[in-house]
Amino acid sequence: MLRWTKTTSHKPRVRVSPLTSAESVLKIRSYMPILEIHNLVKTYTAPDGERTTILDIPNFTLEPGEQIALEGSSGSGKTTLLNLIAGILTPDRGQIRVAGKDIALLPESVRDRWRAEHIGYVFQTFNLLHGYSALENVELGMMFGPGVDKEFAAHLLERVGLRERMRYRPSQLSVGQQQRVALARALANHPNLVLADEPTGNLDRRHTDEAIALIRQICGENGAALLLVSHDYHVLGKFDQVRKLDEINLAAQAFAEAAAP
Amino acid sequence: MSATTHSPFLAGLYLIVRRSLRRHALSTTVTAASVALASGLVMAVFSIADQTRTAFTGGKIGYDAILGARGSPLQLVLNTVYHLETSPGNIPWKLYQTIREDPRVDLAVPYAVGDNYRGFRIVGTTEDIFGRLEYQPGKRFEFQGKGRPFDAKRREAVIGSFVAQRTGLRLNSTFNPYHGLTFDETMRHPEEYVVVGILKPTNTPSDRVIWIPIEGIFRMEGHVLRGSGEEFQAEAGKEIPDDHKEVSAVMLKFKNPQAGFALDQTINKQGKVATLAFPIGSIMASLFDKMGWVNRVLILVAYLVVLVAAGSILASIYNTMNERRREFAILRALGARRRTVFSAIVLEASTISALGVLAGYLVYAGILAGAALVVRAQTGVVLDVFSGHQVLYLAPIVMIVVGALAGVVPAFKAYSTDVAANLTPHS
Numbered sequence A: 001m002l003r004w005t006k007t008t009s010h011k012p013r014v015r016v017s018p019l020t021s022a023e024s025v026l027k028i029r030s031y032m033p034i035l036e037i038h039n040l041v042k043t044y045t046a047p048d049g050e051r052t053t054i055l056d057i058p059n060f061t062l063e064p065g066e067q068i069a070l071e072g073s074s075g076s077g078k079t080t081l082l083n084l085i086a087g088i089l090t091p092d093r094g095q096i097r098v099a100g101k102d103i104a105l106l107p108e109s110v111r112d113r114w115r116a117e118h119i120g121y122v123f124q125t126f127n128l129l130h131g132y133s134a135l136e137n138v139e140l141g142m143m144f145g146p147g148v149d150k151e152f153a154a155h156l157l158e159r160v161g162l163r164e165r166m167r168y169r170p171s172q173l174s175v176g177q178q179q180r181v182a183l184a185r186a187l188a189n190h191p192n193l194v195l196a197d198e199p200t201g202n203l204d205r206r207h208t209d210e211a212i213a214l215i216r217q218i219c220g221e222n223g224a225a226l227l228l229v230s231h232d233y234h235v236l237g238k239f240d241q242v243r244k245l246d247e248i249n250l251a252a253q254a255f256a257e258a259a260a261p
Numbered sequence B: 001m002s003a004t005t006h007s008p009f010l011a012g013l014y015l016i017v018r019r020s021l022r023r024h025a026l027s028t029t030v031t032a033a034s035v036a037l038a039s040g041l042v043m044a045v046f047s048i049a050d051q052t053r054t055a056f057t058g059g060k061i062g063y064d065a066i067l068g069a070r071g072s073p074l075q076l077v078l079n080t081v082y083h084l085e086t087s088p089g090n091i092p093w094k095l096y097q098t099i100r101e102d103p104r105v106d107l108a109v110p111y112a113v114g115d116n117y118r119g120f121r122i123v124g125t126t127e128d129i130f131g132r133l134e135y136q137p138g139k140r141f142e143f144q145g146k147g148r149p150f151d152a153k154r155r156e157a158v159i160g161s162f163v164a165q166r167t168g169l170r171l172n173s174t175f176n177p178y179h180g181l182t183f184d185e186t187m188r189h190p191e192e193y194v195v196v197g198i199l200k201p202t203n204t205p206s207d208r209v210i211w212i213p214i215e216g217i218f219r220m221e222g223h224v225l226r227g228s229g230e231e232f233q234a235e236a237g238k239e240i241p242d243d244h245k246e247v248s249a250v251m252l253k254f255k256n257p258q259a260g261f262a263l264d265q266t267i268n269k270q271g272k273v274a275t276l277a278f279p280i281g282s283i284m285a286s287l288f289d290k291m292g293w294v295n296r297v298l299i300l301v302a303y304l305v306v307l308v309a310a311g312s313i314l315a316s317i318y319n320t321m322n323e324r325r326r327e328f329a330i331l332r333a334l335g336a337r338r339r340t341v342f343s344a345i346v347l348e349a350s351t352i353s354a355l356g357v358l359a360g361y362l363v364y365a366g367i368l369a370g371a372a373l374v375v376r377a378q379t380g381v382v383l384d385v386f387s388g389h390q391v392l393y394l395a396p397i398v399m400i401v402v403g404a405l406a407g408v409v410p411a412f413k414a415y416s417t418d419v420a421a422n423l424t425p426h427s
């Protein structure tokens, strides 16, 4: 087991957030899903003023440590769904429980902290901070969460093969390297849940295979559940569990029915 | 756990602010420079205003009153204490003799002007000025080296330290007085004076004065005495009748304060021939009150300068807001709260302000050093660059607070950044 347990330098951190009790409950009752979605509805107002329902998901769950790939075509609402789970967007209706907490009900500042502590997000566009080195990008991921652990940040970058590139800025890294920085950053706060949005969009096949293997392996090592969304069958094929967004999303079915002759 | 920073939040703020200041180095520098100018100017204006005021009014004069010609007491004070302006006129020698004998008067020292040497005022007086007069409470004129007071019967002079420094006159140097209060080479008197004493620096306007026996003024060629109402010119070797003598002013020390009020009553209210400038401190204070509007204008200008500096902080940070919206969105997505990015911007503004304020001390020191030179050359009053005036810490605090407030506008923009909308790059 490659799990990060270098006890001399990296003891389990003491969290001082008010969420401590919820978290310990979570650890004891490990059967509780890490992610539970109920009757989630998200609408957008189109430029013509009409409200369109993008997502309508009656039920979706993810167990701790589980790795699921979600398939969806472009524009099907994958990024929207991940943003909702991360608490970056708020739903029109329904519940999204992450580690037992309905994040839509949390006050915004608590939600921001909750996200930092529980969710690692590999963005479709990486969203690295351009003025900062690879190492600082990972550390900034820690600064607004439980705290900076420089050794662990370096360890993660080493783990994704960037030991020699820690001081490089994103503009000095290849796309694949940037993507690996984003992955390292997503894991910085020991999240229970990693969201990955089309993380291989810009990579060739060989690097895609490597990247997917790495994400899966590192999430496994760190005990994080993984929810990856993609429209790339090659990527999806690397997962044991693949679900179609359109199957869990009633809005897509409604759309398909409306479009049918 | 050594690897964990104790306040990650502050560490994060610090990193964000430092990086942004460096990335916008040019605008940071220019803005900080404008803050430096503003705070330096404000500190200088307040400090100079305050210091000149205390220098001129501080009750620091060792005698109580000045008796002079009928007219403005302020002019008497400026003329006699600060050796500025022209004398408002003369009073008969008899008046000096009378007041000197008055039982309420402890000391009376005459003061007669009319000549200069290279622009430095020559004052005719008696030896009392060295032995007995206190120019500031407890302080009397002292001589450098082997200097001594002049002999009232000879053409001898005692010069202030600043005069010695500027003219190069030394002990036993000789010089000829020039007529008038401003230097005019064609107005040279034929009498030759020898320097018998150089005074130690007093850091008062008296450092700029040349003291000679008052008899010398009476007898200077071309001087006309009108003490009796008729014109009279002294002749060599002949006694001058007291009736003809006159003086510009008399410096007075009273035996008690009541004497001043009593004499004020008799000389100023009932009398018609002379003016008693008393108390000297309050006369100078009233001058500053009259000049108060100058002060108020300066203060207003100072406030405006601070406002302009605050505006430039606001503008410089606001200008970076658009390019940084994505950065804020990413930071927010990484768990930074709204108030965190808000604080980062306010901190950035205050940091620029603080950097500016630090440089402002240099600006202040520069302005004050320059002003001190000018004021000293003009009046002999010495400004202290490092006097612990409270503006030296109040202005920086105010400037930093104002800077932080200026940061609030762009900070609010950062605060209200929509995360989802700014996470994807827009071309």
Ligand SMILES: Nc1ncnc2c1ncn2[C@@H]1O[C@H](COP(=O)(O)OP(=O)(O)OP(=O)(O)O)[C@@H](O)[C@H]1O
Residues within 6 Å of the ligand: A044, A045, A046, A047, A054, A072, A073, A074, A075, A076, A077, A078, A079, A080, A081, A124, A231
């Ligand atoms: N702010 C918005 N306002 C209106 N419509 C939006 C907004 N954001 C997204 N949409 C719409 O929601 C739908 C889903 O967008 P989303 O970004 O989730 O797609 P996606 O599945 O991630 O696509 P891709 O694979 O191309 O990234 C799209 O049709 C898009 O036009």
Ligand SMILES: [Mg+2]
Residues within 6 Å of the ligand: A078, A079, A080, A124, A197, A198
């Ligand atoms: Mg997407």
